[in-house]
Amino acid sequence: MAKAIFYHAGCPVCVSAEKDILNIIPENQVEVIHLGTDKTKVKDAESSGVKSVPALVLSNGNVLHINFGASIDDLK
């Protein structure tokens, strides 16, 4: 099964959501990408439909925007 991808940007909302998500999803089923430190991935995130972080892109392609930390536009 393809992994889910959790995109975040290191903000407090992101870090809190990351802990919660990693609590409820087995860690080997989710890849965590920090868009603040890995700017090359911002385009990937955007083309997956991520509009803000934190967000979880599921293996079926659906995007769950979880709370609101920062807009993807602010990470470019």
Place this chain on the structure above:
Amino acid sequence: MAKAIFYHAGCPVCVSAEKDILNIIPENQVEVIHLGTDKTKVKDAESSGVKSVPALVLSNGNVLHINFGASIDDLK
């Protein structure tokens, strides 16, 4: 362990998120409450910090607002 509670209101955004959440969280760890049909629970949701649905209230008290279907105010 206390269960997480997934609040929704039957809207398309909610139904889609519900499927995704129940895919990634074991079903016996989450209780699903439909606020559209069970209006008595709207107050509980609100006092847990739910501002919109769909939302997942975790056993640690944190609220994950997932995408945006409807404001809790619209369900009263």
